[in-house]
Amino acid sequence: MSTEQPFQCIDVATARDVLKRPEVLLLDCRTTADYLRGGMVGAQHLCDANASDYLMGRPKHTPVLIYCYHGNASQIRAQMFIDFGFSEIYSLDGGYEAWCAANRAAQYATGATPRPQLSTELQHWLIEEGFENGDPHGALPNGMTPLMRAARAADPARVDELLAAGVDPLKSNADGNQALWLACVGENLDIVNRLIDAGCPIDHQNDNGATCLMYASSTGKAAVVERLLAHGANPDLVTPDDYTALDMAASLACLNLLRRRRVHAIP
Numbered sequence: 001m002s003t004e005q006p007f008q009c010i011d012v013a014t015a016r017d018v019l020k021r022p023e024v025l026l027l028d029c030r031t032t033a034d035y036l037r038g039g040m041v042g043a044q045h046l047c048d049a050n051a052s053d054y055l056m057g058r059p060k061h062t063p064v065l066i067y068c069y070h071g072n073a074s075q076i077r078a079q080m081f082i083d084f085g086f087s088e089i090y091s092l093d094g095g096y097e098a099w100c101a102a103n104r105a106a107q108y109a110t111g112a113t114p115r116p117q118l119s120t121e122l123q124h125w126l127i128e129e130g131f132e133n134g135d136p137h138g139a140l141p142n143g144m145t146p147l148m149r150a151a152r153a154a155d156p157a158r159v160d161e162l163l164a165a166g167v168d169p170l171k172s173n174a175d176g177n178q179a180l181w182l183a184c185v186g187e188n189l190d191i192v193n194r195l196i197d198a199g200c201p202i203d204h205q206n207d208n209g210a211t212c213l214m215y216a217s218s219t220g221k222a223a224v225v226e227r228l229l230a231h232g233a234n235p236d237l238v239t240p241d242d243y244t245a246l247d248m249a250a251s252l253a254c255l256n257l258l259r260r261r262r263v264h265a266i267p
Contacts, residue, residue, distance in 0.1 A: 007078035007089035009071070012102040015092050018065055025058065027066045029077045030096065037170070040067065040099060046077060055084045067092035067099065070143045070174055097139045097171075104137060116165040122158065136165045143173030151179045151195065154186035159194055169198045176207035184212045184224050192227050202233045209239035217245040222253035229261050 010018065018024055019042075027046040028039045035045045046054060046066065054064075064081055068074040071093045078091040092099065107113035116136060118126075126134040131146055139145045147167050150158040163169065169179050180200040183191040196202055205211050213233040216224040225245075229235065235245050235258050249255040 007082050009091050009093050011093050012098055025062055025064045029068045060085045063088040065090040067095050069095045071095040122161055136162055136167050145171050147179045148182040151183040151191050152186045154188035156190050159191050163198055169200050178204055181212050184216050189227050196231050202231055213245045214248050217254045218248035218250050220251035225254050225257050235261050
């Protein structure tokens with residue numbers, strides 16, 4: 001019978017207690033870009049490129065706390081450490097989103113951070129949509145944020161109010177999609193413009209390596225393809241299977257738009 005100890009999934013309160021121990025190694029397994037944008041204080045980045053450094057270069061008794069976006073990828077990483085013989089491994093339930101939500105709640109409670117001023121309509125909508133305490137910065141278990149939900153619903157007024165409230169347009173859901181992807185689903189070109197202007201990276205690739213342009217092309221959304229190309233979307237990016245947006249074109253209109261873009265790009 002195996003004597004292997006499983007990793008532990010812990011909540012934010014328990015994580016805070018664990019992090020009081022100075023010997024704990026805190027690892028952030030989100031993307032490099034998001035890690036560089038900010039994370040939990042003292043966290044080091046964990047990715048495929050450096051995983052062996054931690055697995056082979058640390059004593060097996062080192063306590064390790066790993067977090068990702070929502071608490072899913074961190075469990076895969078945690079099991080990897082267990083498989084390599086580490087004895088005390090933790091995965092943060094809810095990931096960085098849960099950590100940030102708990103910090104916001106504490107700041108609101110103490111008055112250190114004022115609650116964003118939201119219209120009564122938006123507050124009711126947030127609660128109806130399941131966002132705890134009507135928090136515009138929150139996320140559902142699948143990582144869906146209020147901004148993503150509003151973008152998918154093609155509701156530009158709600159998108160504008162959320163952006164004015166300071167929500168982060170670069171958050172990703174459980175599939176690695178950002179609000180711009182959901183705007184492409186909703187096919188509202190004004191929202192596509194707003195989110196790109198708000199800083200959404202137009203060539204962001206999700207967990208499957210797909211971009212917004214690939215999605216729009218593969219679903220025959222020619223107007224969205226045209227708008228993304230006008231904003232400078234790169235049609236030459238490829239998925240891990242070497243497919244481009246042109247390869248995925250589901251309609252003649254999308255095919256022609258992407259072919260013209262490729263022709264114009266050739267010097």
